[in-house]
């Protein structure tokens with residue numbers, strides 16, 4: 001094997017000539033913003049995952065905001081989620097002046113702990129639960145759905161990591177609760193640069209989301225400008241937002257969508273290669289697997305009792321070796337805003353607090369070649385071995 005490389009980035013979008021051609025077509029078409037491509041992208045997505053409504057938005061954050069709005073979240077309402085997530089999941093709760101109720105993660109995974117959810121449901125009047133399918137491992141939707149039958153809450157899936165994760169029954173993560181939201185941010189499993197998609201099977205919710213997505217205007221700009229009859233007139237029925245997806249982005253997304261399963265399979269095979277080597281070493285733990293995992297992330301946990309190096313220094317050594325890494329996540333109870341606003345303590349979230357000291361997300365992306373995978377493996381092993389204390 002030729003060892004020519006001396007670095008591997010944390011992520012690299014995979015954009016082919018067909019994506020380039022699709023975007024160029026839009027640029028030359030005379031219509032750049034939300035139009036035929038965005039509508040077609042929504043149709044493609046709805047049929048891909050078999051849901052009634054797919055609504056394209058300019059980010060998953062916008063989509064989560066619209067979703068909570070459509071679920072009727074009011075100031076002072078309580079929305080439950082995990083501390084182990086990106087701030088977007090919780091900040092949208094604050095957009096509506098509602099309050100997050102945080103839970104800790106599972107003992108051996110990074111998703112919200114169901115026993116903690118049960119405790120909080122008894123302590124608070126929870127209106128909505130936002131499970132986050134961390135890294136592409138689907139939360140226990142069966143248990144959440146059971147709980148939903150006994151308590152009056154709605155489920156909004158933060159499926160930003162999850163496309164196109166599905167179980168053997170063909171149920172897609174994101175299509176298992178009342179609403180689901182995918183992200184097409186640059187490093188997500190498929191990308192439109194920036195973008196997102198809201199999924200729901202509720203007609204009334206879909207109506208509200210579409211209305212709020214574009215200024216609360218009662219017909220969308222596309223119809224307004226392309227209807228054959230003179231049709232300048234529109235009404236505004238609510239103070240909406242500017243959350244629509246451009247046709248430029250949608251055209252890119254449509255091509256990426258066709259490749260999503262191929263991307264997922266390559267990520268799976270990279271994860272398999274990592275697992276097969278890393279499983280032999282006790283100074284680290286491989287990430288949990290999940291059915292139909294999209295493998296957005298591959299996060300190892302260092303076993304610090306076996307090492308004389310901490311997580312930050314391990315990351316620095318990887319950086320010196322040219323390996324891009326990240327940390328998913330510094331949990332939200334450690335972020336100044338949430339910590340101060342809600343008086344959160346490390347001891348309230350012992351599992352997340354401990355896991356945060358141990359985790360490193362390694363490169364995993366479509367288009368990563370054998371040499372790059374081996375380079376990451378060798379770099380991790382050589383640092384681990386030279387700091388091994390047994």
Ligand SMILES: *Cc1c(COP(=O)(O)O)cnc(C)c1O
Nearest residue numbers: 059060061086088160183184185
């Ligand atoms: C990326 C991400 C988001 C936000 O997605 P954007 O499309 O960038 O707004 C939300 N939640 C999680 C868990 C994410 O990783």
